[in-house]
Amino acid sequence: MTQASDLQAILAAVMDLTGSVGELKGKLGEVAHETRQASSKIDAISLQIAPIPRLTADVADHERRIVALEAGERERGGAMKLGGWLIRALPVGAISAAIGAAATFLSGKHP
Numbered sequence: 001m002t003q004a005s006d007l008q009a010i011l012a013a014v015m016d017l018t019g020s021v022g023e024l025k026g027k028l029g030e031v032a033h034e035t036r037q038a039s040s041k042i043d044a045i046s047l048q049i050a051p052i053p054r055l056t057a058d059v060a061d062h063e064r065r066i067v068a069l070e071a072g073e074r075e076r077g078g079a080m081k082l083g084g085w086l087i088r089a090l091p092v093g094a095i096s097a098a099i100g101a102a103a104t105f106l107s108g109k110h111p
Helices: 005-050 052-109
Strands: none
Touching: none
């Protein structure tokens, strides 16, 4: 081979490499763009997921409050039943005592 043909072969190889480098740059640009898009999607998902632990804690807190309210309501219901019984029973007892006292007084057996 002559020197000119060697130079032409080297030049052709360099041009081929230059084209390959250009293709690699293009592919690398595509990969960078796709990576940025994926990163944006991940950021959006993480913003949506971020409140979940706080919501879980809120649900647990609400459950504790509901249990306490239900216990209070049961106690209130029991007190209302006792109060209703007293309201019904006291007048009957008072009337019975009054009748007994009147009967004792009228029979003359009182001290």
